[in-house]
Amino acid sequence: xxxxxxxxxxxxxxxxxxxxxxxxxxxxxxxxxxxxxxxxxxxxxxxxxxxxxxxxxxxxxxxxxxxxxxxxxxxxxxxxxxxxxxxxxxxxxxxxxxxxxxxxxxxxxxxx
Amino acid sequence: xxxxxxxxxxxxxxxxxxxxxxxxxxxxxxxxxxxxxxxxxxxxxxxxxxxxxxxxxxxxxxxxxxxxxxxxxxxxxxxxxxxxxxxxxxxxxxxxxxxxxxxxxxxxxxxx
Numbered sequence: 412x413x414x415x416x417x418x419x420x421x422x423x424x425x426x427x428x429x430x431x432x433x434x435x436x437x438x439x440x441x442x443x444x445x446x447x448x449x450x451x452x453x454x455x456x457x458x459x460x461x462x463x464x465x466x467x468x469x470x471x472x473x474x475x476x477x478x479x480x481x482x483x484x485x486x487x488x489x490x491x492x493x494x495x496x497x498x499x500x501x502x503x504x505x506x507x508x509x510x511x512x513x514x515x516x517x518x519x520x521x522x523x
Numbered sequence: 524x525x526x527x528x529x530x531x532x533x534x535x536x537x538x539x540x541x542x543x544x545x546x547x548x549x550x551x552x553x554x555x556x557x558x559x560x561x562x563x564x565x566x567x568x569x570x571x572x573x574x575x576x577x578x579x580x581x582x583x584x585x586x587x588x589x590x591x592x593x594x595x596x597x598x599x600x601x602x603x604x605x606x607x608x609x610x611x612x613x614x615x616x617x618x619x620x621x622x623x624x625x626x627x628x629x630x631x632x633x634x635x
Contacts, residue, residue: 515565
């Protein structure tokens with residue numbers, strides 16, 4: 412059973428606008444959440460993360476929001492750039508565990 | 524610069540062959556993982572290891588085995604390759620804290 416879900420397989424956004432990628436999880440034991448970016452034929456690269464003790468973390472153009480009560484997190488990219496076009500994976504882990512649980516990914520296309 | 528290195532970027536193998544995928548990390552991480560990525564299915568965990576000679580099955584271990592004789596090296600073995608094992612294979616490592624997984628560049632395996 413998928414414990415981390417990304418319900419939007421794809422998203423298209425105009426350059427300069429905001430991209431919002433969503434992620435839901437089911438396991439309340441998760442206490443750390445990560446976003447990865449993946450280009451074709453390359454491995455995923457870490458983008459940004461958030462601990463469950465926070466509700467927001469910001470790094471430049473990227474902000475992750477966490478709503479624990481709704482078991483929902485989102486990644487905001489502002490402003491979106493063509494180089495942001497990639498597949499984005501949401502992941503969750505327990506700091507006392509060994510595993511990372513990944514969503515199915517959202518393919519973002521930023522249109523120039 | 525931290526690194527996870529997979530031995531091949533592209534591989535083509537015949538049905539029934541025994542296939543070895545090698546992964547080496549230079550970060551002295553305890554945890555290592557093998558995932559496969561398929562369109563629409565995201566990253567699915569095949570096996571992981573939290574110590575030398577220790578292994579745990581992930582979500583899709585059937586048809587695969589692993590070996591971890593040294594801390595820095597984690598091998599994925601396809602005992603008898605089949606066409607449904609054509610996929611992108613991704614190796615990752617992480618410290619025990621579960622705060623970030625570092626990925627290799629991926630191996631695109633085609634079984635014909």
